[in-house]
Amino acid sequence: MTSQLPSLPEAKSQAKTHRREHADQGTEISHSQSLEWVARQHGFRDWNAFHAAIGDRPPAAWTPDGRVTGTYLSRAFKATVVSSAPVSPGWFRLTLDFDEPVDVVHFDSFSNFRKRVQCVVGPSGTTKE
Structure with a gap:
Protein backbone atom coordinates (compact mmCIF):
# COMPACT_ATOMS: atom_id res chain seq x y z
CA MET A 1 0.00 0.00 0.00
CA GLY A 55 -12.96 9.70 1.82
CA ASP A 56 -13.86 12.95 0.13
CA ARG A 57 -10.77 14.98 0.78
CA PRO A 58 -9.22 17.60 -1.47
CA PRO A 59 -6.05 17.10 -3.49
CA ALA A 60 -2.92 17.93 -1.46
CA ALA A 61 -2.48 21.36 -3.09
CA TRP A 62 -6.02 22.34 -2.01
CA THR A 63 -5.33 21.94 1.71
CA PRO A 64 -4.37 24.90 3.93
CA ASP A 65 -0.91 26.27 3.07
CA GLY A 66 -1.05 24.51 -0.32
CA ARG A 67 0.14 26.43 -3.37
CA VAL A 68 -2.04 26.85 -6.46
CA THR A 69 -1.84 28.72 -9.75
CA GLY A 70 -4.45 29.54 -12.33
CA THR A 71 -6.54 32.34 -13.72
CA TYR A 72 -9.10 34.46 -11.89
CA LEU A 73 -11.31 36.65 -14.09
CA SER A 74 -8.89 35.94 -16.95
CA ARG A 75 -5.91 37.15 -14.93
CA ALA A 76 -3.06 34.82 -13.97
CA PHE A 77 -2.41 34.26 -10.27
CA LYS A 78 -0.31 32.37 -7.76
CA ALA A 79 -1.87 31.85 -4.35
CA THR A 80 -1.74 30.09 -1.01
CA VAL A 81 -4.79 28.11 0.12
CA VAL A 82 -6.10 29.56 3.38
CA SER A 83 -8.98 27.11 3.90
CA SER A 84 -10.71 24.22 2.17
CA ALA A 85 -14.12 22.68 2.86
CA PRO A 86 -16.09 20.01 0.98
CA VAL A 87 -19.26 21.24 -0.74
CA SER A 88 -20.34 18.09 -2.59
CA PRO A 89 -18.49 14.99 -3.82
CA GLY A 90 -15.36 16.22 -5.60
CA TRP A 91 -16.18 19.93 -5.07
CA PHE A 92 -14.47 22.14 -2.48
CA ARG A 93 -14.85 25.73 -1.29
CA LEU A 94 -11.39 27.27 -1.23
CA THR A 95 -10.26 30.54 0.27
CA LEU A 96 -7.22 31.78 -1.64
CA ASP A 97 -4.68 34.44 -0.68
CA PHE A 98 -3.13 35.79 -3.89
CA ASP A 99 0.60 36.55 -3.91
CA GLU A 100 -0.19 39.74 -5.87
CA PRO A 101 -3.63 41.43 -5.73
CA VAL A 102 -5.80 40.83 -8.80
CA ASP A 103 -7.83 43.66 -10.37
CA VAL A 104 -11.41 42.42 -10.60
CA VAL A 105 -12.66 45.38 -12.67
CA HIS A 106 -12.25 45.78 -16.43
CA PHE A 107 -12.45 49.61 -16.60
CA ASP A 108 -9.52 51.89 -17.41
CA SER A 109 -10.75 54.60 -15.04
CA PHE A 110 -11.45 52.36 -12.05
CA SER A 111 -9.73 49.46 -10.29
CA ASN A 112 -10.69 47.13 -7.48
CA PHE A 113 -7.87 44.87 -6.34
CA ARG A 114 -8.56 41.68 -4.38
CA LYS A 115 -5.97 39.81 -2.41
CA ARG A 116 -8.25 37.14 -0.89
CA VAL A 117 -11.14 35.36 -2.62
CA GLN A 118 -13.41 32.36 -2.14
CA CYS A 119 -14.29 29.97 -4.93
CA VAL A 120 -15.84 26.53 -5.41
CA VAL A 121 -13.54 24.24 -7.38
CA GLY A 122 -14.46 20.88 -8.90
CA PRO A 123 -12.63 17.66 -9.78
CA SER A 124 -11.06 19.16 -12.90
CA GLY A 125 -9.54 22.03 -10.91
CA THR A 126 -11.90 24.64 -12.32
CA THR A 127 -15.02 26.44 -11.17
CA LYS A 128 -18.38 26.01 -12.88
CA GLU A 129 -18.08 29.56 -14.15
Missing part, protein backbone atom coordinates in the same frame (compact mmCIF):
# COMPACT_ATOMS: atom_id res chain seq x y z
CA THR A 2 1.35 3.47 -0.84
CA SER A 3 1.86 5.92 2.00
CA GLN A 4 0.09 8.78 0.22
CA LEU A 5 -3.36 7.94 -1.13
CA PRO A 6 -4.74 9.91 -4.05
CA SER A 7 -7.82 12.06 -3.70
CA LEU A 8 -11.09 10.67 -5.08
CA PRO A 9 -10.86 12.73 -8.31
CA GLU A 10 -7.24 11.61 -8.78
CA ALA A 11 -8.20 7.94 -8.26
CA LYS A 12 -11.04 8.20 -10.77
CA SER A 13 -8.69 9.87 -13.22
CA GLN A 14 -6.27 6.95 -12.81
CA ALA A 15 -9.13 4.55 -13.59
CA LYS A 16 -10.08 6.49 -16.73
CA THR A 17 -6.47 6.50 -17.90
CA HIS A 18 -6.17 2.75 -17.27
CA ARG A 19 -9.38 2.07 -19.20
CA ARG A 20 -8.26 4.31 -22.10
CA GLU A 21 -4.87 2.54 -22.26
CA HIS A 22 -6.63 -0.82 -22.55
CA ALA A 23 -8.96 0.54 -25.23
CA ASP A 24 -5.94 1.86 -27.18
CA GLN A 25 -4.53 -1.69 -27.12
CA GLY A 26 -7.81 -3.12 -28.38
CA THR A 27 -9.03 -4.53 -25.06
CA GLU A 28 -12.27 -3.14 -23.68
CA ILE A 29 -12.70 -3.21 -19.90
CA SER A 30 -15.59 -1.84 -17.88
CA HIS A 31 -15.36 1.23 -15.71
CA SER A 32 -15.89 -0.89 -12.59
CA GLN A 33 -13.06 -3.25 -13.60
CA SER A 34 -10.79 -0.25 -13.97
CA LEU A 35 -11.80 1.11 -10.54
CA GLU A 36 -11.08 -2.29 -8.98
CA TRP A 37 -7.64 -2.32 -10.65
CA VAL A 38 -6.81 1.12 -9.19
CA ALA A 39 -7.86 -0.06 -5.72
CA ARG A 40 -5.58 -3.12 -5.95
CA GLN A 41 -2.67 -0.92 -7.14
CA HIS A 42 -2.96 0.97 -3.86
CA GLY A 43 -3.11 -2.21 -1.78
CA PHE A 44 -6.87 -2.52 -1.20
CA ARG A 45 -9.02 -5.58 -1.80
CA ASP A 46 -11.69 -3.67 -3.77
CA TRP A 47 -12.96 -0.24 -4.79
CA ASN A 48 -15.39 0.05 -1.85
CA ALA A 49 -12.60 -0.40 0.71
CA PHE A 50 -10.37 2.00 -1.20
CA HIS A 51 -13.12 4.62 -1.53
CA ALA A 52 -13.80 4.42 2.22
CA ALA A 53 -10.11 4.95 2.97
CA ILE A 54 -9.84 7.92 0.63
Whole structure:
Protein backbone atom coordinates (compact mmCIF):
# COMPACT_ATOMS: atom_id res chain seq x y z
CA MET A 1 0.00 0.00 0.00
CA THR A 2 1.35 3.47 -0.84
CA SER A 3 1.86 5.92 2.00
CA GLN A 4 0.09 8.78 0.22
CA LEU A 5 -3.36 7.94 -1.13
CA PRO A 6 -4.74 9.91 -4.05
CA SER A 7 -7.82 12.06 -3.70
CA LEU A 8 -11.09 10.67 -5.08
CA PRO A 9 -10.86 12.73 -8.31
CA GLU A 10 -7.24 11.61 -8.78
CA ALA A 11 -8.20 7.94 -8.26
CA LYS A 12 -11.04 8.20 -10.77
CA SER A 13 -8.69 9.87 -13.22
CA GLN A 14 -6.27 6.95 -12.81
CA ALA A 15 -9.13 4.55 -13.59
CA LYS A 16 -10.08 6.49 -16.73
CA THR A 17 -6.47 6.50 -17.90
CA HIS A 18 -6.17 2.75 -17.27
CA ARG A 19 -9.38 2.07 -19.20
CA ARG A 20 -8.26 4.31 -22.10
CA GLU A 21 -4.87 2.54 -22.26
CA HIS A 22 -6.63 -0.82 -22.55
CA ALA A 23 -8.96 0.54 -25.23
CA ASP A 24 -5.94 1.86 -27.18
CA GLN A 25 -4.53 -1.69 -27.12
CA GLY A 26 -7.81 -3.12 -28.38
CA THR A 27 -9.03 -4.53 -25.06
CA GLU A 28 -12.27 -3.14 -23.68
CA ILE A 29 -12.70 -3.21 -19.90
CA SER A 30 -15.59 -1.84 -17.88
CA HIS A 31 -15.36 1.23 -15.71
CA SER A 32 -15.89 -0.89 -12.59
CA GLN A 33 -13.06 -3.25 -13.60
CA SER A 34 -10.79 -0.25 -13.97
CA LEU A 35 -11.80 1.11 -10.54
CA GLU A 36 -11.08 -2.29 -8.98
CA TRP A 37 -7.64 -2.32 -10.65
CA VAL A 38 -6.81 1.12 -9.19
CA ALA A 39 -7.86 -0.06 -5.72
CA ARG A 40 -5.58 -3.12 -5.95
CA GLN A 41 -2.67 -0.92 -7.14
CA HIS A 42 -2.96 0.97 -3.86
CA GLY A 43 -3.11 -2.21 -1.78
CA PHE A 44 -6.87 -2.52 -1.20
CA ARG A 45 -9.02 -5.58 -1.80
CA ASP A 46 -11.69 -3.67 -3.77
CA TRP A 47 -12.96 -0.24 -4.79
CA ASN A 48 -15.39 0.05 -1.85
CA ALA A 49 -12.60 -0.40 0.71
CA PHE A 50 -10.37 2.00 -1.20
CA HIS A 51 -13.12 4.62 -1.53
CA ALA A 52 -13.80 4.42 2.22
CA ALA A 53 -10.11 4.95 2.97
CA ILE A 54 -9.84 7.92 0.63
CA GLY A 55 -12.96 9.70 1.82
CA ASP A 56 -13.86 12.95 0.13
CA ARG A 57 -10.77 14.98 0.78
CA PRO A 58 -9.22 17.60 -1.47
CA PRO A 59 -6.05 17.10 -3.49
CA ALA A 60 -2.92 17.93 -1.46
CA ALA A 61 -2.48 21.36 -3.09
CA TRP A 62 -6.02 22.34 -2.01
CA THR A 63 -5.33 21.94 1.71
CA PRO A 64 -4.37 24.90 3.93
CA ASP A 65 -0.91 26.27 3.07
CA GLY A 66 -1.05 24.51 -0.32
CA ARG A 67 0.14 26.43 -3.37
CA VAL A 68 -2.04 26.85 -6.46
CA THR A 69 -1.84 28.72 -9.75
CA GLY A 70 -4.45 29.54 -12.33
CA THR A 71 -6.54 32.34 -13.72
CA TYR A 72 -9.10 34.46 -11.89
CA LEU A 73 -11.31 36.65 -14.09
CA SER A 74 -8.89 35.94 -16.95
CA ARG A 75 -5.91 37.15 -14.93
CA ALA A 76 -3.06 34.82 -13.97
CA PHE A 77 -2.41 34.26 -10.27
CA LYS A 78 -0.31 32.37 -7.76
CA ALA A 79 -1.87 31.85 -4.35
CA THR A 80 -1.74 30.09 -1.01
CA VAL A 81 -4.79 28.11 0.12
CA VAL A 82 -6.10 29.56 3.38
CA SER A 83 -8.98 27.11 3.90
CA SER A 84 -10.71 24.22 2.17
CA ALA A 85 -14.12 22.68 2.86
CA PRO A 86 -16.09 20.01 0.98
CA VAL A 87 -19.26 21.24 -0.74
CA SER A 88 -20.34 18.09 -2.59
CA PRO A 89 -18.49 14.99 -3.82
CA GLY A 90 -15.36 16.22 -5.60
CA TRP A 91 -16.18 19.93 -5.07
CA PHE A 92 -14.47 22.14 -2.48
CA ARG A 93 -14.85 25.73 -1.29
CA LEU A 94 -11.39 27.27 -1.23
CA THR A 95 -10.26 30.54 0.27
CA LEU A 96 -7.22 31.78 -1.64
CA ASP A 97 -4.68 34.44 -0.68
CA PHE A 98 -3.13 35.79 -3.89
CA ASP A 99 0.60 36.55 -3.91
CA GLU A 100 -0.19 39.74 -5.87
CA PRO A 101 -3.63 41.43 -5.73
CA VAL A 102 -5.80 40.83 -8.80
CA ASP A 103 -7.83 43.66 -10.37
CA VAL A 104 -11.41 42.42 -10.60
CA VAL A 105 -12.66 45.38 -12.67
CA HIS A 106 -12.25 45.78 -16.43
CA PHE A 107 -12.45 49.61 -16.60
CA ASP A 108 -9.52 51.89 -17.41
CA SER A 109 -10.75 54.60 -15.04
CA PHE A 110 -11.45 52.36 -12.05
CA SER A 111 -9.73 49.46 -10.29
CA ASN A 112 -10.69 47.13 -7.48
CA PHE A 113 -7.87 44.87 -6.34
CA ARG A 114 -8.56 41.68 -4.38
CA LYS A 115 -5.97 39.81 -2.41
CA ARG A 116 -8.25 37.14 -0.89
CA VAL A 117 -11.14 35.36 -2.62
CA GLN A 118 -13.41 32.36 -2.14
CA CYS A 119 -14.29 29.97 -4.93
CA VAL A 120 -15.84 26.53 -5.41
CA VAL A 121 -13.54 24.24 -7.38
CA GLY A 122 -14.46 20.88 -8.90
CA PRO A 123 -12.63 17.66 -9.78
CA SER A 124 -11.06 19.16 -12.90
CA GLY A 125 -9.54 22.03 -10.91
CA THR A 126 -11.90 24.64 -12.32
CA THR A 127 -15.02 26.44 -11.17
CA LYS A 128 -18.38 26.01 -12.88
CA GLU A 129 -18.08 29.56 -14.15
